[in-house]
Amino acid sequence: MSVVAELRRVSVLLGHGEHEVAALNRVDMQVEAGEILGVVGESGAGKSTLARIFLRLAPPADGAVLLEDSDITILSERRLRRLRGRMTMVFRDPRAVLNPRMTVRALLEEPLRLHTKLNAGARRTAIDALAARIHLRPAELDLRPDALGTDRLQLVGLGRAIASQPKLLVLDEPTRELDMAAAAELLGLLAQLRDGGMAIVLMSHDIAAVQPVADRIAVLYLGEIVEEGATADLLADPLHPYTQSLLSAHLPADPARRGRRIRLRGEPPLPDERTSGCGFAPRCPIAENRCRSGAPTPNLVGTNRRVACLRVLEGSSRIPLSR
């Protein structure tokens, strides 16, 4: 499989002067054609920054951003604009990004007008085909966002993003505002797009929200990847203490599986609360003194997994469960 988008040791700084903090810290990431990469992290972890970097909506402070083997780290806005149809994005709240004065048809037509050379008639045909693909009914094409529920609007958001047949699709918490049936529907559509060869980055604060379709999952904490691996492996045997905590915080819809979970202290920190050493150490139930001084870097564990934890190397990174 070919790599569609790649980040090489990307760092991003936010703020100025003494308030400058690293929103992303030397992140390496790749996503291939026909693959869904799930990126999981809580608020402040750097998900949205990561999305902006993948699409080159902002330049990184350090490192390189690649799209289909060409380096787009330092392109002019003009040259970037020509690539916009090849890398697109879906946002968390469709109501906030869709122009309320446009009909669904006009909203779907906009990317076709900007990024393709189709004439009006061809655009019309393309919109009808696109609507069918994203499960919109013909009658819904004539409505404005106000007349549609969030669930339906998110399909419009997806339709806009895939209208120009992008190589790379980035979705930032696309199912967070949706009902569960609608979320499942959206994930089903993503699986179809993946099978059609698109490279997809799917971000969420909840592993469970990406798990049904992600081929690989990367876990982000304080701007760093703490663990990355194939979905099935990572779920079956999470190695980083933070991954274990995240999985443990998911509430299974099964009353027979109550109790016993890992409880973390405090809230996810903001980048300006970063201490030296491992970023997770202040909340980690099994942190040792050395975790507070030396910052671990992602190490290959086995053939297919990267984990940034000092205790993983000696196989002692598992947190005992408490009731």
Next chain:
Amino acid sequence: MLLDVQDLRVEHQGRAADNVARRPSALNGVSFRVVKGRILGLVGEHGSGKSLTASAILGLLQPRSRVVGGRALFEGQDLLRMSDADLTRLRGARIGFVVQSGHATLDPNTRVGAQLIRAQSVHRRVAKAEAAWRAETIMSSMGIVEPRLRAQAWPHELTPAAVQRVVLALALINEPQLLIADEPTAGLDITTQVQILDLLYLELRRRRIGGMIITRDLGVVAQYCDDIAVMYGGQVVEQGPVPQVFARPAHPFTRALLATMPERLAIDAGKVRAGPLPEAPDGCPYRPRCDEATERCAIAPPLVGAGVHAARCHFARIGAP
């Protein structure tokens, strides 16, 4: 019985674009019960009437909505026929209420500690020192570290999670018999959500407070609730004790909801279709989306089932595997 809602009906009043007055019914006979010391999870999708049910019970409907039928008995008294003054005395005292948007609950001009003190003195005579002590105690039981220091904070200085902890503290500070919480952890990070729900659960259990948690997340219900009521199209379509309903869901909508939980979700690309909420058809409201619907579903289905577990479906088989 702590809260017994029977056949609650609510209509919206308004005019459509053609200037013809319409009265779409939003709640079509909602019935459920909250038992003392037990926690009920009220689940359903957007627009199924969960929040509206809570607002109607508490007399907090928007002006254009009104109750047109039913009863809501709280310890035997009908809340729907109570005077505003009596309701005001109940709300925040014997019934705690947490609305969906926590931040809107807090007064931006008052430090959080003072708000917790005020919430007590509104309802009864209490010495300031005692009120302050109680405020700190409840803050700490909701997981706020250094409560004395945090009591001096302004609402805008708090993180979203801390706001939600304070909002829950406000709802609990007068030791209510019933707590109604509308999506108490929506929008929070997953690790903090679990922390807050754990603390809330402990507090409800410890003081034997009856709970009604409104949520879209069946995981919250499975982990923290004793009973479940599933809403669809302005009705409760299934209710019963959590273990029974999860093991043997009797209504097709409940089964569909359970099937969309991420850990049970088998993505069969493109097969799942959510579909827009239908315009209240005759008969079963779930009919347009139901795989198992037949001609009979054009007739409004009865409540099937005896005792604690019941579903509103012609074909419900309670307790069947």
